[in-house]
Amino acid sequence: MAQKNGKDITPPVGNLYLTGFMCAGKTSAGRALAKALRRPFRDADSLFVKASGRSVAEFVRVEGLAAFRRAEAAIAKELAARAGLVVALGGGFYPSGTRAPLLKKSGTTVFLYCPWQELEDRLKAARRGRPLLAGSWEKAAPRAKKLYETRLPCYRRADLVVNVAGLNAEQAAAKIKRSLKL
Template sequence: MPLAADTNIYLIGPRASGKTTLGRKLAESLGRSFVDLDARFVEARGETIAELVAREGWDAFRRAEADILAETAAQKGLVAATGGGVVLLPENRALLAKGLVLYLQAHPDRLAERLMADLNPDQRPNLTQLGLKEEIVATLAEREPLYFSLAHACLPERPIDELLEYTLRALKMF
């Protein structure tokens, strides 16, 4: 039985793992709408994540992110790229579990390379006071068990075209 057309597909994983890039290509291949939750936050709030975090802290962002995920989950048949920390709140995990969840894996060295190549502190503010590589390792240690617990499939790091083909093959299992 093929994946139901009204099932949302959620891409989870650390920042810079390729969720937005894959999400756009996957949505196009499947003829579905694409949503980037971080971009939706900026559109809805009229401010960057960094601005909210600087003013009110990460907890305020997580609450806003949960609202945006709930609004997105009420729609059907989307491909959605989530923020890396969306898995931290239990209510978010419950919403994600109602769709098909794909975990984009990436090595910490590769994540650091991508983040250094595309510095965007407004969209990707530091999560800790650690250096970039140390922050990535610490964040993965905290979040990876949550990513694994939600994932219907884990997508290995690959060049984007190979990753898209791998993902489309994986979706045939559902």
């Protein structure tokens, strides 16, 4: 049984929610973890795109960030009503509003920690379609780093923190599985 601060965090049938900054590997590790655990996988951003018919970037550009966060809150409620899922959350999903307590009630939250130096390299390679990273890298990098540093304390409140630096998706999934003693 996995524990953190004396609390049992072993998810018998509850959901496993993977959180972390952009490019931390939530989706790829989530898919690998779901396969290893034989659980269904859901990606919150993909659910949003399917429901809205627009990319996150387009929706935010047209409707605004507040409308996007409201739509995410509805997705959080839908996910929390399910059981046995592995869910990759969007980078701002967990730190926004009252979602963290809702998610913790329906499962176990896992923060995929990746140090800024490694994230910066990943972000440079995956800038397309990410509004925060629009424009020159010299301007985007400080914005991204500031957001990363702002969100870090929220992410660290997850039930489990797993350092995924230098790991591929399968290695990250195996480390999460070991940490949860599944």
